[in-house]
């Protein structure tokens with residue numbers, strides 16, 4: 001094909017895509033909401049119409065087929081009679097906010113008023129003309145559409161039916177815990193949360209529970225100067241659910257953002273993290289551990305932008321795959337010209353327990369500053385035969401030895417959790433999963 | 439204790455024969471040494487005894503206290519009381535030394551139908567034994583063998599041996615890479631375990647270790663066979679004359 005023909009082909013493809021998007025979006029009913037929220041939804045809808053819904057031919061979706069995340073009908077997902085995903089963090093003193101099939105459940109939730117915290121439901125903030133959320137809702141999502149389209153996030157801004165709006169003004173030691181329960185086999189959960197951690201304030205945000213047959217969540221977080229946001233999430237054993245999540249975080253000077261996600265099974269998970277280091281000396285760590293067995297497709301897509309000097313970022317992702325499971329990692333570190341003395345690190349690794357599983361990785365660095373330290377690496381391998389033999393020669397049965405090596409492989413990602421008691425909770429959970437597999 | 443009869447071993451992946459008929463019996467309470475030039479098959483023998491993959495036994499048998507060893511999984515051999523101190527101890531990032539040791543000890547106890555050792559008791563015993571080998575608490579907390587010096591790795595092997603109190607100990611060049619002080623610690627560790635119910639097979643290239651661990655019997659291995667067997671004086675002969683003379687003599691005899 002000539003260059004001109006390629007351009008023509010592209011233009012035709014784009015036209016077809018926008019056409020399909022328009023048809024699909026026209027059928028959408030915007031949820032009832034107050035005036036400003038309705039306007040924000042309409043703006044997101046306009047963005048979405050402009051970029052088009054994704055398909056497998058988009059570069060950003062070449063490893064993961066978005067179709068089942070987008071199609072109008074939700075594929076039903078069997079509800080497992082194991083409740084362990086809902087039980088995570090159960091021993092922790094925390095402020096519980098419960099959603100059932102994507103709808104806030106006031107009776108099951110704790111009192112939302114708490115020292116150093118303001119929490120309201122999105123609908124409530126949306127109904128009030130003067131709520132601060134008005135200036136924030138959808139703005140990081142919109143910002144995150146450059147340089148790469150994130151249509152599922154825009155779709156969420158259009159359609160989110162519920163969510164919480166949190167402002168943190170002090171150092172809050174009791175975690176806020178978002179718990180997603182499910183009752184219906186074909187429910188969809190579309191939640192949009194806003195989190196503002198003000199100067200010097202601190203929050204730990206937990207998320208757990210199966211959620212729904214299909215879920216699309218967006219969290220937009222602003223971490224102000226010298227503030228800290230810790231995020232620990234478990235996407236538990238729910239074999240058939242499909243999830244698209246976006247976590248947008250904008251960081252101020254000397255601030256800290258640490259996010260960790262544990263995923264075990266699920267038919268499809270696409271977890272995107274989009275982080276901007278906008279103030280001097282910020283620190284952002286995004287990590288994940290995933291264990292997939294069988295029909296499992298797990299995609300971590302991370303985009304970290306260093307826009308200010310002296311910041312540090314780490315991406316640490318580990319996946320253990322077997323029986324045909326697929327792992328994907330797309331990670332980028334973008335260092336802007338102003339971001340001198342950037343320290344960027346990225347590692348993605350897969351442990352393939354058999355030959356039917358696969359790991360697809362696209363690590364990227366894009367650097368415009370000259371005085372930076374950035375490294376990245378991506379590997380996939382099997383269990384080390386020498387390590388396995390060493391353990392067995394010391395009397396550890398083969399399966400237990402393999403389990404120990406799986407846990408060892410995931411350890412580096414779990415270490416990214418700052419709070420030792422939360423890290424311990426995750427390790428306990430992994431331990432349980434590994435021994436159950438054996 | 440350990441009876442090796444006419445053991446022939448080749449590599450699984452290629453047609454390379456490494457052991458060509460090894461006969462060796464280690465009695466309870468005795469220390470046997472195997473010496474021999476590099477490449478003579480000493481490590482292969484140690485690996486075959488402990489059940490490593492990659493080797494094929496084409497002839498012969500091995501029993502430990504009358505039980506057929508070669509049919510067993512490595513972990514079953516360990517539970518039966520066989521221990522190999524590795525020539526090259528393996529690093530395991532992400533697994534703490536303590537976790538490793540406790541899992542090992544309790545796996546073996548479980549396989550024998552014994553109760554697991556409590557965490558408190560385990561800690562006490564482990565600390566005491568580590569102290570004797572001058573292994574500090576910091577090292578115990580680190581991942582298995584990661585960042586350990588050569589000597590530290592070897593001492594860690596002996597610590598594991600002391601913890602597991604195996605019936606039959608096979609030490610593969612535990613002396614290589616050790617300075618004089620470390621060698622004495624290792625030797626003391628081995629000597630402390632010597633008793634009437636336990637057998638040792640000490641593989642070494644040099645005679646020095648045998649100054650500290652006095653062997654009852656010394657075997658010389660060359661090209662996959664035991665070519666000569668004698669008392670401690672055989673080790674001294676190797677030390678003064680090297681292998682060439684002994685091998686020439688053995689070759690002439692054969």
Ligand SMILES: Nc1ncnc2c1ncn2[C@@H]1O[C@H](COP(=O)(O)OP(=O)(O)O)[C@@H](O)[C@H]1O
Pocket residue numbers: 449456474475476477478479480481482483492
């Ligand atoms: N896995 C292997 N692959 C190829 N060659 C091997 C392997 N294991 C042992 N050998 C060969 O077998 C011979 C004996 O090796 P080894 O048992 O390590 O001797 P030693 O411990 O006495 O130095 C050597 O020639 C060595 O290269």
Ligand SMILES: [Mg+2]
Pocket residue numbers: 480481482525610611
């Ligand atoms: Mg050797």
